[in-house]
Amino acid sequence: MSNQLGDAKKKLNVAIVGGGLVGSLEALYLAKRGHRVSLYEYRDDIRNTPLARGRSINLALSIRGRRALKDVGLEDLMINQHGIPMRARMIHRPDGTTYAMPYDPRTNQCIYSVGRNYLNSILLKESENLDNVERYFNHKLVKSNFKDGSLTFMKMDTKESLQVNADLIIGADGAFSTVRKEMMKQPLFNFSQQYIEHGYLELCIPADKDGGFQMPPNYLHIWPRGNFMMIALPNQDCSWTVTLFMPFKNFKEINSEGKLLDFFKKYFQDSIPLIGEKKLIEDFFGGSPSALVAVKCRPYHVCDKALLIGDAAHAVVPFYGQGMNAGFEDCTVLDNLFQKYDDDVASVLEEFSNARWRDAFAVSDLAMYNYIEMRDLVNRPSYRLRKSVDDFLYWLLPDIWVPLYNSVTFSTMPYDQCVRNRQWQNKVLAISILCLGMFLFIILFYYRRSYA
Amino acid sequence: MSNQLGDAKKKLNVAIVGGGLVGSLEALYLAKRGHRVSLYEYRDDIRNTPLARGRSINLALSIRGRRALKDVGLEDLMINQHGIPMRARMIHRPDGTTYAMPYDPRTNQCIYSVGRNYLNSILLKESENLDNVERYFNHKLVKSNFKDGSLTFMKMDTKESLQVNADLIIGADGAFSTVRKEMMKQPLFNFSQQYIEHGYLELCIPADKDGGFQMPPNYLHIWPRGNFMMIALPNQDCSWTVTLFMPFKNFKEINSEGKLLDFFKKYFQDSIPLIGEKKLIEDFFGGSPSALVAVKCRPYHVCDKALLIGDAAHAVVPFYGQGMNAGFEDCTVLDNLFQKYDDDVASVLEEFSNARWRDAFAVSDLAMYNYIEMRDLVNRPSYRLRKSVDDFLYWLLPDIWVPLYNSVTFSTMPYDQCVRNRQWQNKVLAISILCLGMFLFIILFYYRRSYA
Numbered sequence: 001m002s003n004q005l006g007d008a009k010k011k012l013n014v015a016i017v018g019g020g021l022v023g024s025l026e027a028l029y030l031a032k033r034g035h036r037v038s039l040y041e042y043r044d045d046i047r048n049t050p051l052a053r054g055r056s057i058n059l060a061l062s063i064r065g066r067r068a069l070k071d072v073g074l075e076d077l078m079i080n081q082h083g084i085p086m087r088a089r090m091i092h093r094p095d096g097t098t099y100a101m102p103y104d105p106r107t108n109q110c111i112y113s114v115g116r117n118y119l120n121s122i123l124l125k126e127s128e129n130l131d132n133v134e135r136y137f138n139h140k141l142v143k144s145n146f147k148d149g150s151l152t153f154m155k156m157d158t159k160e161s162l163q164v165n166a167d168l169i170i171g172a173d174g175a176f177s178t179v180r181k182e183m184m185k186q187p188l189f190n191f192s193q194q195y196i197e198h199g200y201l202e203l204c205i206p207a208d209k210d211g212g213f214q215m216p217p218n219y220l221h222i223w224p225r226g227n228f229m230m231i232a233l234p235n236q237d238c239s240w241t242v243t244l245f246m247p248f249k250n251f252k253e254i255n256s257e258g259k260l261l262d263f264f265k266k267y268f269q270d271s272i273p274l275i276g277e278k279k280l281i282e283d284f285f286g287g288s289p290s291a292l293v294a295v296k297c298r299p300y301h302v303c304d305k306a307l308l309i310g311d312a313a314h315a316v317v318p319f320y321g322q323g324m325n326a327g328f329e330d331c332t333v334l335d336n337l338f339q340k341y342d343d344d345v346a347s348v349l350e351e352f353s354n355a356r357w358r359d360a361f362a363v364s365d366l367a368m369y370n371y372i373e374m375r376d377l378v379n380r381p382s383y384r385l386r387k388s389v390d391d392f393l394y395w396l397l398p399d400i401w402v403p404l405y406n407s408v409t410f411s412t413m414p415y416d417q418c419v420r421n422r423q424w425q426n427k428v429l430a431i432s433i434l435c436l437g438m439f440l441f442i443i444l445f446y447y448r449r450s451y452a
Numbered sequence: 453m454s455n456q457l458g459d460a461k462k463k464l465n466v467a468i469v470g471g472g473l474v475g476s477l478e479a480l481y482l483a484k485r486g487h488r489v490s491l492y493e494y495r496d497d498i499r500n501t502p503l504a505r506g507r508s509i510n511l512a513l514s515i516r517g518r519r520a521l522k523d524v525g526l527e528d529l530m531i532n533q534h535g536i537p538m539r540a541r542m543i544h545r546p547d548g549t550t551y552a553m554p555y556d557p558r559t560n561q562c563i564y565s566v567g568r569n570y571l572n573s574i575l576l577k578e579s580e581n582l583d584n585v586e587r588y589f590n591h592k593l594v595k596s597n598f599k600d601g602s603l604t605f606m607k608m609d610t611k612e613s614l615q616v617n618a619d620l621i622i623g624a625d626g627a628f629s630t631v632r633k634e635m636m637k638q639p640l641f642n643f644s645q646q647y648i649e650h651g652y653l654e655l656c657i658p659a660d661k662d663g664g665f666q667m668p669p670n671y672l673h674i675w676p677r678g679n680f681m682m683i684a685l686p687n688q689d690c691s692w693t694v695t696l697f698m699p700f701k702n703f704k705e706i707n708s709e710g711k712l713l714d715f716f717k718k719y720f721q722d723s724i725p726l727i728g729e730k731k732l733i734e735d736f737f738g739g740s741p742s743a744l745v746a747v748k749c750r751p752y753h754v755c756d757k758a759l760l761i762g763d764a765a766h767a768v769v770p771f772y773g774q775g776m777n778a779g780f781e782d783c784t785v786l787d788n789l790f791q792k793y794d795d796d797v798a799s800v801l802e803e804f805s806n807a808r809w810r811d812a813f814a815v816s817d818l819a820m821y822n823y824i825e826m827r828d829l830v831n832r833p834s835y836r837l838r839k840s841v842d843d844f845l846y847w848l849l850p851d852i853w854v855p856l857y858n859s860v861t862f863s864t865m866p867y868d869q870c871v872r873n874r875q876w877q878n879k880v881l882a883i884s885i886l887c888l889g890m891f892l893f894i895i896l897f898y899y900r901r902s903y904a
């Protein structure tokens with residue numbers, strides 16, 4: 001964490017739009033640098049409200065997120081007091097048998113299942129300890145002008161209007177960002193939003209009657225079924241948040257209790273007694289599947305006044321567990337740039353925009369790819385062979401051969417470099433196999449000749 | 453062209469937003485089917501106004517556009533009385549020498565340079581001959597509701613508001629479509645807008661003092677210079693519209709008259725006396741380069757009420773000369789679907805959405821690729837060798853081997869199939885070269901053996 005600003009230096013008035021995970025973390029980073037931060041959130045204070053359905057309840061925290069929490073002094077609180085370590089994937093076969101695939105057999109590193117609400121609350125609470133952060137809940141952004149740095153909010157309760165001015169506006173308002181919508185009016189703003197054909201629906205495996213876990217807790221459980229899958233992450237109260245990912249058209253086809261039970265009996269037999277038949281029917285038909293969108297845009301800034309971070313800049317599909325981690329890493333990268341440029345906003349924003357998109361695009365593509373790995377490839381012998389080779393080479397050459405998953409999840413190597421790393425590894429393996437083949441061919445040739 | 457509707461059939465009230473090329477053509481198609489069409493245009497009637505700077509003055513009309521014009525009985529008027537045939541690319545080398553590359557040496561087909569204003573005027577004028585088309589100029593769309601098919605326009609002169617209801621809303625309002633912005637609020641709407649790093653600036657080569665062309669007229673003139681290029685298309689008044697395509701940063705670097713002339717002397721020497729030094733300086737510094745955007749989205753429709761066509765659905769960069777042609781083809785495809793489904797809007801819209809995007813995505817990618825071909829590859833021996841092979845095989849097997857450019861420009865093969873066609877041709881060529889290589893190797897081997 002960089003030092004606080006001296007009194008002589010200009011303190012910026014920063015308006016952060018969005019008080020979710022990334023917005024409230026960025027508030028801490030900036031406040032700790034000595035700037036004055038106002039945090040505006042459209043919803044009520046998350047500490048007063050139950051979680052809205054359709055937003056994931058728990059998240060996988062890995063090294064990039066942990067590094068950011070460490071920077072603001074909250075890593076221990078999250079990891080040791082709240083996070084549930086997951087050291088391996090636990091694969092559930094259709095017949096109910098399972099096997100584990102460790103994430104990192106070499107050093108036994110793990111990812112942590114953390115509650116979204118809890119993490120958000122911790123971050124907001126920490127900001128209350130700082131004099132230079134103000135929080136405004138129930139404030140909806142209705143108008144913005146990036147040229148003069150003015151924002152107009154509507155107070156959701158009184159419908160009053162509030163106009164504020166800021167030296168810097170940070171849009172951390174999620175995948176459907178209002179700040180980004182305003183940025184789209186700028187010339188030369190590249191943007192894409194891509195929905196996948198799959199939706200997701202959350203179910204729940206409750207704690208057992210003694211208040212304990214019904215499945216081994218230190219795993220991310222996966223039921224890979226080719227074109228769809230189910231996963232489960234452990235919660236602090238020993239329940240599991242279960243998420244079913246499936247094409248929307250398949251969700252539609254399951255339109256009766258009978259069909260639902262038949263479907264679960266065929267594909268997720270072992271989960272039925274854990275969820276409970278009645279609860280399964282209630283939860284399945286009680287909600288409708290939510291959509292999954294990937295957002296890419298570029299640049300992330302306008303003039304020296306406004307910047308997008310987190311999902312507002314690069315929402316990704318959730319299959320690499322990197323959405324929050326990438327958003328938190330944005331805050332770390334930004335803090336490093338504030339340090340590098342001595343809080344000169346124009347330089348910070350320009351370099352962030354010019355550099356960060358490569359990593360954001362890379363993690364987005366990785367997340368798309370990982371859905372296929374999780375729901376399908378993970379079942380295939382070729383995948384398991386490759387994983388064994390990767391794990392062996394990683395054990396043999398830990399500094400040289402870092403497998404893709406490990407570089408993304410357990411290192412802070414830029415995402416873009418993780419991808420290029422993997423491409424290089426693929427080439428090495430292909431050439432090695434070719435050389436090995438030729439070697440065997442030559443051996444065989446001379447062997448036959450010498451006996452001819 | 454399909455038949456008019458019988459009296460018994462339901463006549464639809466169709467509101468077309470956008471009275472540009474595609475909107476006014478679609479009005480004719482629908483009116484000729486017997487539907488009642490209201491055409492709303494944000495600008496004034498193009499017949500009363502000079503062309504806005506920054507929109508291309510002339511366009512290349514090829515077979516897809518011609519087919520649509522033929523359907524509404526306007527092909528002869530455009531081609532014979534107005535279009536200027538271009539039968540080849542005329543490549544200008546830096547030293548001022550030129551050579552021609554015919555588009556279609558086999559059957560000598562050509563593309564036509566047509567004026568945007570003239571073509572738009574012809575289409576609007578034709579609609580005045582039909583009782584069931586109403587035109588509303590200076591009407592800006594300010595609000596739309598696709599559920600009940602209501603649209604609110606503001607009259608630009610009086611600032612009055614006009615609310616209308618329609619059975620079908622067609623958004624033909626260009627790359628920055630207002631109708632599409634409303635559609636983006638729908639769930640599961642995929643969208644991307646991608647700006648390229650190059651901008652364009654229009655210059656002019658006037659007619660000579662006798663009122664004739666200063667360059668051979670039946671060519672599309674190209675000055676390919678690697679990372680940038682200039683092109684010229686002939687106009688009816690014997691002037692040329694010259695367009696310089698170049699990265700924005702290069703435009704920026706040319707910030708003085710001296711630098712401009714040095715630049716032109718180095719790269720476009722032969723064009724300076726044609727444009728005239730004074731006019732070159734005036735036109736170059738009189739405007740600023742415009743941006744080029746490619747838009748992809750999916751689906752194109754909402755419920756059975758609203759549909760996007762033309763640039764609103766799929767704006768492409770201009771390097772294949774297919775933007776207008778693809779938009780006109782949308783109208784033809786739609787007309788065929790209206791015929792197929794007997795004017796059942798829901799079926800028409802759904803099939804258009806489900807089928808057309810593949811071709812739209814394909815032509816967009818082709819246009820991106822063709823920029824590299826036009827500004828760079830065209831200069832390379834490998835490109836010219838491939839073109840010779842393609843032309844020879846096309847001459848030999850005209851039904852089997854249609855080169856990419858010819859399939860896109862001189863056939864109505866769906867764009868997506870043109871691309872797959874090319875991929876298949878690439879494979880055949882690669883295998884042929886491999887086989888030829890092996891054959892030569894074997895010949896050589898036996899030849900040496902028999903003399904050994």
